[in-house]
Amino acid sequence: MSLIDSVMAGLALVGNWEAFLSLAIGVVIGVVGGAIPGISATMAVALALPFTFPMQPINGILLLLGVYKGGIFGGSIPAILIKTPGTPASSATILDGHPLAAQGEAGRALGMALWASCTADFVSNLALIFFAGFLASFALSFGPPEFFALILFSLTIIAGVSGESLLRGALSALLGLLLATIGLDLVYGTNRFTFGDPNLMGGLNFIAVLIGLFAIPEVINMAWHPTGHIGKVQKLGSKWVTFAEYKRSFRSIIRGSFIGVFLGSIPGIGAAPAAFLSYSEARRKSPNKANFGKGEIEGVAASEAGNNGVAGATLIPLLALGVPGDVITAIIIGAFMVHGLQPGPMMFVLNVDIIYGLFIGLILSSGILFIVGGLAIRGFRPVADIPKRILMPMVLVLCIYGVFAVNNNIFDVGVMFVMGWVGFVMSRYHIPAAPFLIAFILGPLLEDNFRQSMLMSGSSPDILLRGPITWFFWALTVISIVAITRGTLRAAKSKD
Amino acid sequence: MQMQLGIGAIFAALFLILYAIPNWVSSPSNVRNIVLSPLFWPYILGGLTGLTGLALLLTGRQRLGSGDPVNEPIDDPRQGVLRLTAIAGLMVATFWVMPWLGMVWTSMLAFVALAFLVRTRHPVTAFVCAIVVPLVLYAFFAHVASVAIPQGELVRLP
Incomplete structure (x- = not known):
């Protein structure tokens, strides 16, 4: 079958209103689900899955993909408005999105989040279509030593989100790495800081830590200083993002999109590290470096481009190899199987119409996301106008429900409260929370891949430099550390 | 503030290395190499926390009273x-x-x-x-x- 025949076959499959409607409904569910903290894109996809069983395979899968893409963008809405990320992927959006909301420019931040999300989504979809085979075979050559080198390099992004003090950022990251060690040891199954409590054996719930660290300190801070917000505007504002701002941030958006595509095509990395890496790179390259973390629109663009760039790319290993790139695609692979489809190389031969139908649907999804996202921003507008002393109790209740819903476990609510106090103390000592979160995500991956490498090599460290991929990432790590050290020394000199 | 943080980090590192890790992290007796032990990573992190604390303390001493970020004061x-x-x-x-x-x-x-x-x-x-x-x-x-x-x-x- 020629390329034209394949495209026509795909078009025949999705060129009807049912397919279009499924995609649109999926995007709406995703945006709403992502915008409710605790629901997250993962949960929204899981909840929508059973409804796809009686549908045509292509319509069902398009609905789930719509939920996925909508969910990743939807998470940015509460991240910007109430400093509570709807999904882990939108954690980096808080860094500049919420300060913009506090300055009365939430509408501008949300507008840029939408534009950057749609652009990155489109780039990611194109990458999926053009590079699925190539990137999947590249990702397949990643073993534990390559993952270790990649994650070690990813940890250097901590410098980019450390704010004014690199040492405080490092302390925050170490705290995150330490808390990530809680639970059963993955190699020997022994206890680490579990105190015999079964609730701790699986480690701390990521959503509880995330919401505890970002949302609860706001609630505690409101109790500490109930009138502190008076005089600080918290409105959607009349100012919207302009094309000139989009153009100014375009390089960061494209860079973030490719970072998302690259990290998304490697199974197991996820959208949150991509968003932080994109943010960190944008900050490093931007002429407005000093304004990052204080309400820089380019920061919002970079974070959203990073996390949305992942959305299409995680389908690369799924479709080309049958390997899910993250939890959401692991759920989506279930939908394929329920409909008697087996993602992988053979699908490109046996079900080429479905493959191209999905490609066409994904391209359409970027446009639908733009329309639905625009409406959602206006729909969630009242949130920005709620008095803060009514909003904070609402946030507290929403966090309790949201965190409980992840695992149906009250213990997670307790973890969230404790992390809230940790976050509050950190904010009083001006320790940034973002490095903590990055380290908490990447810490277990770093340790597991290091120990797996050591097991493979009989404890010889030579394996960590075993081939061109590891050399490449080690070189990037060294270059990053040199650049960070030079930057820090230069900043210290200029202060003197 | 930076010095307080540094001292806190050093005490936390000492607590981890001397008490918390030996008592609350268990390791099988037949682990042949230290790098494969469940204790290895926590000890590394404990050591790094101590070093970061030391660096915070030293830089805090250098800029004593100047350059420290200030929290917004409250009336009561x-x-x-x-x-x-x-x-x-x-x-x-x-x-x-x-x-x-x-x-x-x-x-x-x-x-x-x-x-x-x-x-x-x-x-x-x-x-x-x-x-x-x-x-x-x-x-x-x-x-x-x-x-x-x-x-x-x-x-x-x-």
């Missing part, structure tokens, strides 16, 4: 501490009461208590929201998302 620090104690108590009570009273009723009480604590200027709105928000969330999570929201032992919702 003593009242503030009382409110912080109250919100801590509210969180503890929420956590312990929830299995008995149910998530909906506990959330309603927590909402009212927090709105009172932060001295809301809209008490009637707060009271209405305290009833409506937990009920709407319950309806969504229990009936749409099929999450088993704790009902408690007193009043059960449909």
